[in-house]
Amino acid sequence: MSDRVQTPEGGTPIVGDDPVYLNDPIQDATVRMLLELAAQVWIERERRLTLESLLESKGIVAHDEIERHVPDAVLTARLKDERARFLEDIFKELRRVPLDQ
Numbered sequence: 001m002s003d004r005v006q007t008p009e010g011g012t013p014i015v016g017d018d019p020v021y022l023n024d025p026i027q028d029a030t031v032r033m034l035l036e037l038a039a040q041v042w043i044e045r046e047r048r049l050t051l052e053s054l055l056e057s058k059g060i061v062a063h064d065e066i067e068r069h070v071p072d073a074v075l076t077a078r079l080k081d082e083r084a085r086f087l088e089d090i091f092k093e094l095r096r097v098p099l100d101q
Helices: 025-057 063-068 075-094
Strands: none
Touching: 025 063, 025 075
8 A cells, every 4th residue: 555645635645744634724734733732732741740740749849839829920931931932833833824825
């Protein structure tokens, strides 16, 4: 069987560095955005759960302390910068879509 199998929608094969999932480039960008978001959310969730577990097991912080924490101005600024980077990573696929579509 060929490794150039068509998508169910009849689009080009899902292979290479820039896979095509659907015939519409905006829908493809949306799919890539969702996949990027899902990957990043899982990585962050796994790291957070691991960190919380380690902190609790060492008696450093309790789960309810994490829930009640209010960030200071420095952390708030850092979170704002990280959020901007995160959103840039998510929406980069839409920026690749040609405007003449």
